[in-house]
Every structure is written in structure tokens, then in C-alpha cells.
Amino acid sequence: MSIVTPGFHGRGRPAADLPPGQYLTEDFPVLSAGPTPRVPTGSWTFTVTTETGREYRWTWAELLALPAETVTVDLHCVTKWSKLRTTWRGVPLDTLLADVETAADFAVAESYGGYTTNLPLADLLDGQAWIAYSYEGEDLTAEHGGPARLLVPHLYLWKSAKWVSGIRLSHDDEPGFWETLGYHEYGDPWREQRYQGD
Amino acid sequence: MAGGTVRRLAWRVATLVDGTPETASARTMTFHVPDWPGHLAGQHVDLRLTAEDGYQAQRSYSLAAPADADRITLTIQRVPDGEVSPYLTDTMKPGDPVEVRGPVGGWFVWRPDSTAPVLLVAGGSGVVPLAAMIRARRAAGSRVPFRLLYSVRTPADRYYSADLAGPLDGVDVTYAYTRAVPDGWPRPPGRIGVADVNTHGWPADLAPECFVCGPTGFVEAVADILVALGHDPRRIKTERFGPTGG
Ligand SMILES: Cc1cc2nc3c(=O)[nH]c(=O)nc-3n(C[C@H](O)[C@H](O)[C@H](O)COP(=O)(O)OP(=O)(O)OC[C@H]3O[C@@H](n4cnc5c(N)ncnc54)[C@H](O)[C@@H]3O)c2cc1C
Numbered sequence: 549m550s551i552v553t554p555g556f557h558g559r560g561r562p563a564a565d566l567p568p569g570q571y572l573t574e575d576f577p578v579l580s581a582g583p584t585p586r587v588p589t590g591s592w593t594f595t596v597t598t599e600t601g602r603e604y605r606w607t608w609a610e611l612l613a614l615p616a617e618t619v620t621v622d623l624h625c626v627t628k629w630s631k632l633r634t635t636w637r638g639v640p641l642d643t644l645l646a647d648v649e650t651a652a653d654f655a656v657a658e659s660y661g662g663y664t665t666n667l668p669l670a671d672l673l674d675g676q677a678w679i680a681y682s683y684e685g686e687d688l689t690a691e692h693g694g695p696a697r698l699l700v701p702h703l704y705l706w707k708s709a710k711w712v713s714g715i716r717l718s719h720d721d722e723p724g725f726w727e728t729l730g731y732h733e734y735g736d737p738w739r740e741q742r743y744q745g746d
Numbered sequence: 747m748a749g750g751t752v753r754r755l756a757w758r759v760a761t762l763v764d765g766t767p768e769t770a771s772a773r774t775m776t777f778h779v780p781d782w783p784g785h786l787a788g789q790h791v792d793l794r795l796t797a798e799d800g801y802q803a804q805r806s807y808s809l810a811a812p813a814d815a816d817r818i819t820l821t822i823q824r825v826p827d828g829e830v831s832p833y834l835t836d837t838m839k840p841g842d843p844v845e846v847r848g849p850v851g852g853w854f855v856w857r858p859d860s861t862a863p864v865l866l867v868a869g870g871s872g873v874v875p876l877a878a879m880i881r882a883r884r885a886a887g888s889r890v891p892f893r894l895l896y897s898v899r900t901p902a903d904r905y906y907s908a909d910l911a912g913p914l915d916g917v918d919v920t921y922a923y924t925r926a927v928p929d930g931w932p933r934p935p936g937r938i939g940v941a942d943v944n945t946h947g948w949p950a951d952l953a954p955e956c957f958v959c960g961p962t963g964f965v966e967a968v969a970d971i972l973v974a975l976g977h978d979p980r981r982i983k984t985e986r987f988g989p990t991g992g
Contacts, residue, residue, distance in 0.1 A: 550802065551759055553844045555837045556795045558803050559829045569794070569804040571829070578962045578986055581853050583969035583979045628792075628804050661979060691966060729852035743850065745754035 566630050567737035573629040576692065581725065584690050585661035585711050592695055594679060595714035596644060599652045606644070608695065611679065614639045619678065621701035623708075624737035636699055638680030641672040641715075652717035656724060657698050657709040665709050665724035666733065667700065669717060676702055679712060704735040704742070757794060758782070760846040762838055763817065768905050772871065773835040774810065774821045777846065782816050785809050785849035787856045787882035788875045788957065788985075791818070794845040795830060805830045808875035808959075808985075809849065812882050818846075821905060823871035825988070854957065854985045858886035862955045862981075865947045866894040867938070867968045869960025872987055873898075873905050876959055880910070880917055892917040895946045897938045897964065900926040920946040938964075943971045950976035959985040 562572050589608040596604040606614075616639050623631045655669045671677065680699040681688050688694030693710025700707050706726050727733050732741040740746060760777035768774045790808045810819045824835040838844070856864060856879040864883075866876040873896055880892060898904050900923060910919050922942050923935045933942075948954040956977060958968045965986045972982050 550757075550794070550796045550800075550845060551843050552798055553795045553833075553838075554842050555839075556797050556803075556833050558795070558797045558801045561801055569802070571803060577988065578966070580984065580986075582982050582984055583973045584966060585979070627806060726853075730850065743755050 564632055567624055568740045570624055570628055570630040570737065573631055576631060577625065577627070577629055578691050579625060579627055579706070580710065581663070582661065586690050587660045587695055587711055589695050594696070594712065596648055597714060597716045598648060598650045599717050599719055602649070604648055611639060611681070611696070614643055617678065621699070623701060623705055625705045626731065626735070626742050635684055636678065636680040637682040638678035638696070638699060640675060641677040641679065642675065644679065645673065650717045652719055654718050654721045656716045656718065656722055657712055658714045658716060659709045660711040660713050663709060663711070663725050665707050666722055666727055667703065667707055671700060671703065672715070676700060704737050706731065707735050755847045755850070757845045757847045759843050760818070762840050762842050762844070764840060765838065768821050769903050771824045771835070772821055772905060774819060775834065776817055776819045779816055779818055779846055782813055782818060783849070784813050787812065787878040788854045789849035789851045790875070791820070791846050791848035792850060795833065796845070803830050806850070808878065810874050810878055812878065812885050821871065821874050854983050856882065856955070856957065858882055858888050860955065861890060863948050863952055864890060864892045865954045865956045866892065867943070867956070867958045868894065868896045869964035870898060871905070872960030872964070872985070875985060876957060877906050877909065879957065883917070889916055893946060893948060894919045895922060895938065895942060896920065897922045897924060897960070899924050901928050918946070938968060940971050940974065943968065944975060953978070953981065956982045958982065959987065961988055962986045
């Protein structure tokens with residue numbers, strides 16, 4: 549049961565429906581554990597590795613040649629801010645994974661710079677996830693994960709790995725970077741799954 | 747995370763014991779939190795404030811010092827027009843309750859058994875978790891050499907002057923002012939640049955642990971400088987407090 553903090557009124561109640569504990573921001577704050585990697589598109593590749601070790605790889609030019617989608621989605625960061633109606637362009641994971649042969653249930657997104665995050669493979673499919681390379685009509689900046697990041701907006705934003713370099717498929721759920729440091733393994737903002745055990 | 751059952755981080759009721767002005771716009775606040783589990787330097791808590799109509803707001807705040815049994819200390823910078831910080835700095839009275847959960851964050855931490863030299867780079871209120879590391883070092887009797895490079899607007903905006911100004915055995919503190927400097931100060935006001943980090947940091951070949959905390963733009967700039975100076979990006983840990991300020 550929550551206790552009332554006397555004298556705290558808060559600001560105007562948000563008109564928008566936000567997940568519990570979130571507040572609305574108009575900025576686009578940055579959250580990362582270390583320095584921002586700079587990855588030239590000339591040497592950029594994206595690799596899907598299956599549980600049998602088979603690799604499927606795309607260069608930057610090959611990624612851009614794939615059919616892309618423009619999507620408008622809400623972002624929810626575990627540090628409490630939410631940003632609504634952001635517009636991205638990128639290639640759906642459905643397209644990248646269409647010809648990949650796998651029986652895996654889990655995926656680990658891997659990034660340039662060494663970041664990892666885990667999620668069920670099902671959460672990357674059915675129009676729920678993209679490899680995004682443009683934000684509000686501009687090339688995605690390095691600060692926000694460019695040249696390309698994973699975008700999985702139905703989970704807290706740390707699952708949307710910046711500077712993504714690939715997806716590794718596996719039979720087992722292997723905790724990624726924040727997940728080994730006490731953050732929730734799944735991270736559904738609507739169920740407020742911030743930390744382990746939430 | 748191996749084995750064991752996962753327990754949810756509980757919300758606890760924290761009661762304000764004492765609030766002291768740290769600067770004209772910041773307040774250091776000590777809370778009593780029954781059954782506080784303890785924490786590492788660099789970790790933070792989530793505060794949850796509930797208004798009478800049930801409306802709630804949550805924000806994160808760094809722990810400023812090692813826990814003193816059931817007492818934790820935070821320092822809050824007032825953000826003009828902010829929803830939560832002006833309440834904490836200006837309105838909240840000793841005896842008032844707020845909910846807290848934590849400690850949170852297992853990456854941006856310094857452990858007293860670590861032996862590598864440490865470089866701390868703070869922008870504004872970003873000094874809070876870094877001061878916790880200096881205090882934890884002292885509490886543990888660690889002799890690991892520390893350097894703190896602290897960017898702040900003016901001398902009056904410095905936090906923890908009493909703690910940081912004195913001669914500190916094995917901790918070098920350098921201030922870099924961005925707006926106004928004391929009389930006769932050798933460095934003109936300005937943002938931290940590569941020369942500051944090169945002069946007052948550690949050489950990359952000593953493989954120091956680097957902790958950078960402050961507003962996003964500050965952290966981005968300093969982390970880029972450290973990488974350019976040859977520091978291993980995996981040894982540069984960052985915590986970004988918010989969009990601007992500092
Ligand atoms: C891990 C973590 C640790 C933190 N530790 C501390 C701490 O030890 N001490 C501390 O004072 N703060 C700390 N912060 C920042 C704190 O959580 C809040 O963001 C801050 O107090 C502002 O909240 P508010 O409700 O007053 O402002 P809001 O109502 O959220 O914001 C009001 C306006 O101010 C801007 N703004 C938001 N945050 C900041 C900021 N930090 N600086 C300048 N402008 C801002 C917003 O963009 C908005 O325009 C920490 C943040 C994180 C993520």
C-alpha cells in the first residue's frame with residue numbers, strides 16, 4: 549500500500565495513458581553504460597547466428613536494399629521517462645529472419661562495443677521489432693544507437709540494443725548485460741518489470 | 747544471478763531525518779529506512795511520491811555515502827520547473843515519509859577490494875555517486891589512488907566542500923569551473939576539454955577504472971575524450987542524469 553507524501557502535489561495529471569511509474573518527456577534522453585561506439589557504415593554488418601552456428605550476414609548496403617517500414621511508436625525507458633509517437637524507419641525482423649532456419653526460443657541481441665540483451669524470439673517477430681536506421685526522418689545518430697539499433701518498443705528501451713551487430717539464437721535464455729546486473733529478464737513496461745523479481 | 751530465488755525489490759517507507767542546504771539550489775537529505783539492506787558506492791534508489799489523490803511520480807537518485815545502518819543520504823539538485831526535485835529541496839520536512847526502493851544498479855559501482863587506480867569525472871550533481879566512492883574508499887581504509895575532476899558552474903555550486911577540499915590522503919581533487927572562477931584561478935572558465943582530462947586524469951597505460959557522471963552532454967563529451975586518450979572503452983563506466991544542467 550502506498551503512503552501519501554504530505555505536500556507533494558505533482559504536476560498536471562498526464563492526459564496520455566502511460567505505463568505505471570513513467571512520466572512524459574519531450575526530450576530524447578540517452579542511457580548507456582559506457583562511451584558511445586562510432587561504427588562506420590563501410591565496415592558495418594548485421595549477423596544472425598542460429599543455435600547450430602549457421603550465420604546469415606548483411607552489409608549496410610544489403611540492409612538498405614531490403615524493404616523497410618516507417619513506424620510510429622511509444623518509447624518507455626526503465627529510468628522512468630516515456631516519449632510518445634516517435635517515428636522510425638527500418639527493416640522488420642520478420643524480413644531478416646524469414647529464411648533463417650531455427651528451432652530456438654530465445655535471442656540475444658549483440659552490439660558493437662560489447663553490449664548484449666536477451667529476449668524471447670517471439671518478441672522479435674510479428675511486426676514487433678525492427679533494425680532501425682532512421683529517426684524522425686534523419687539518419688540515426690551514434691548517441692541514439694546509430695548507424696542502426698534494434699527497436700522493440702513494447703519492452704523497456706534497454707532491450708532495443710543500440711549499435712546492434714547481430715542476433716544470436718539459442719535454446720536457452722541467457723541474461724544480457726543489464727539482465728545480469730539486476731534488471732528484469734523480460735522488461736514489460738505495462739507490468740512494470742524493471743528489476744529482477746518484479 | 748545464478749541460483750536462488752529472485753526476490754522483488756521491496757518499496758520501503760523512508761522518513762526524512764534531516765535536510766541541509768548543500769548549495770543555494772541543492773539539499774543533502776538523510777532518510778531513515780528500516781531494514782535497509784546496504785549498498786555499494788555508485789548505486790541509486792528509486793523514490794516514489796504519492797499525492798493525496800493517489801497520483802504518483804518516481805525518480806532515481808544516487809546514494810551519496812555508504813549506508814550508516816538504517817540511514818541513507820541523497821543530494822538533490824533543484825531542477826527549475828521540475829515535478830519532483832523542487833518538492834524534495836524546498837517542501838519536504840523532517841518526519842515526512844516517501845517510498846524508496848533499492849539499491850539499484852550493479853554496473854556503475856566501485857568495490858573497495860578493487861586495486862586499479864580510479865578516475866572520477868563529475869559534472870554538476872553528477873558528483874553525488876562519485877563522492878560516495880570516495881567516502882567508501884575512506885570507510886574501507888583503501889589506499890587505491892583516486893583522482894576526481896569536478897566540473898561545476900562556480901565555486902558556490904560545489905557540493906561537499908568540507909569533505910573534498912581538505913587534504914585527502916590519496917585522493918586528488920581538481921575543480922574545473924564553467925562560469926566563474928575564484929580570484930587568481932589559473933584556468934579560465936570553460937567546459938572540460940581534452941587538456942583537463944589529460945593533465946588531471948590517469949595515463950591510459952595505468953588502466954584506471956573511469957567513472958563519468960553528469961548531464962548527458964557532459965558524459966558524452968568526457969567519455970569520447972577518454973576513448974580518444976586511449977582508455978579502454980570497457981573500463982569507462984557512465985551514468986547519465988538527465989538532459990541538461992550541471
Ligand atoms: C540513475 C540516476 C541517478 C540520478 N541521481 C541524481 C542525484 O543524485 N541527484 C539529483 O539531483 N538528480 C539525480 N538524477 C536526476 C533525477 O532522477 C531527476 O531527473 C531530476 O531530479 C529531475 O526531476 P524533476 O521531477 O524535478 O524534473 P522533471 O519534471 O522530470 O523535468 C523538468 C524539466 O527539467 C528537465 N530535466 C530533467 N532532469 C534533469 C536534470 N537532471 N537536470 C536538468 N534538467 C533536467 C526535463 O527535461 C524537463 O524539461 C538521477 C537520474 C538518474 C537516471
